[in-house]
Amino acid sequence: MNMEVHNWGLEVDNVAVGTVTASSVFLIGDNDAFVLSSFYDTPPEATAIGTIVPLSG
Amino acid sequence: MVKKRTALTEKISLNGLTYSAVFNIGDTKMSNPQSRGIAVQKEGASFQGDDGVFFDKYELFHQKANWPKPAVSMHKNTCHHNDTIRVNRVDMTGVSQAGVFQVGSIDQVFSEARIKHMRKYLND
Numbered sequence: 001m002n003m004e005v006h007n008w009g010l011e012v013d014n015v016a017v018g019t020v021t022a023s024s025v026f027l028i029g030d031n032d033a034f035v036l037s038s039f040y041d042t043p044p045e046a047t048a049i050g051t052i053v054p055l056s057g
Numbered sequence: 058m059v060k061k062r063t064a065l066t067e068k069i070s071l072n073g074l075t076y077s078a079v080f081n082i083g084d085t086k087m088s089n090p091q092s093r094g095i096a097v098q099k100e101g102a103s104f105q106g107d108d109g110v111f112f113d114k115y116e117l118f119h120q121k122a123n124w125p126k127p128a129v130s131m132h133k134n135t136c137h138h139n140d141t142i143r144v145n146r147v148d149m150t151g152v153s154q155a156g157v158f159q160v161g162s163i164d165q166v167f168s169e170a171r172i173k174h175m176r177k178y179l180n181d
Contacts, residue, residue: 001131001132002131002132002133003131003132003133003134004133004134004135004136005133005134005135005136006136006138007062007135007136007137007138007139008138008139009138010139010142010143011142011143011144012142012143012144013144014146014147015147015148016147016148016149017147017148017149017150018149018150018151019149019150019151019152019153019156020078020151020152020153020156020157020158021151021152021153021154021156021170022153022154022155022156022170022172023090023092023154023155023156023168023169023170024156024157025156025157025166025168026149026152026156026157026158026159027158027159027163028064028066028142028144028147028159028160028161029061029062029159029160029161029162029163030061030062030142030162030163031162031163031164031165032164033128033164033165034166035124035125035165035167036166036167036168036169037122037123037124037168037169037170038169038170038171038172039117039120039122039171039172040171040172040173040174041115041117041172041173041174042173042174043098043174043175043176
């Protein structure tokens with residue numbers, strides 16, 4: 001397979017980002033290859049009930 | 058390897074950088090950040106040094122990642138008509154958990170993050 005890419009120009013004014021998290025990338029530049037993996041587990045599936053000893057009284 | 062462009066930024070505002078995160082100005086060949094974390098949200102203000110929460114106990118940290126197969130080789134010809142990427146201003150709150158924020162070229166990134174959240178309630 002053959003591919004031809006022309007980068008004519010890239011100018012950006014302002015960028016506002018909240019957070020870059022869990023194996024993410026924010027890049028100003030060129031790159032060849034990215035391979036990113038992220039596992040995330042959150043309630044209600046992760047809810048654990050009855051494992052904590054309550055405070056006395 | 059294709060020639061990389063220059064990245065030019067006027068102003069960067071970054072508040073937080075945590076947990077295997079990378080903020081880099083300059084060129085990079087390879088980046089391989091890894092992070093794993095367990096966030097415990099707990100009812101009642103009872104805290105001890107050891108909460109009995111360990112990575113080994115949870116399936117999430119044992120599962121094999123579903124990495125994609127290596128890409129099919131191909132011939133790519135890139136032509137940069139302007140050798141500068143310009144960004145005026147970047148405002149960012151934070152970079153965390155194996156995240157990467159870079160100004161400059163980067164050849165390869167392999168990153169992996171595993172995060173588990175859980176809630177622990179008191180018995181009624």
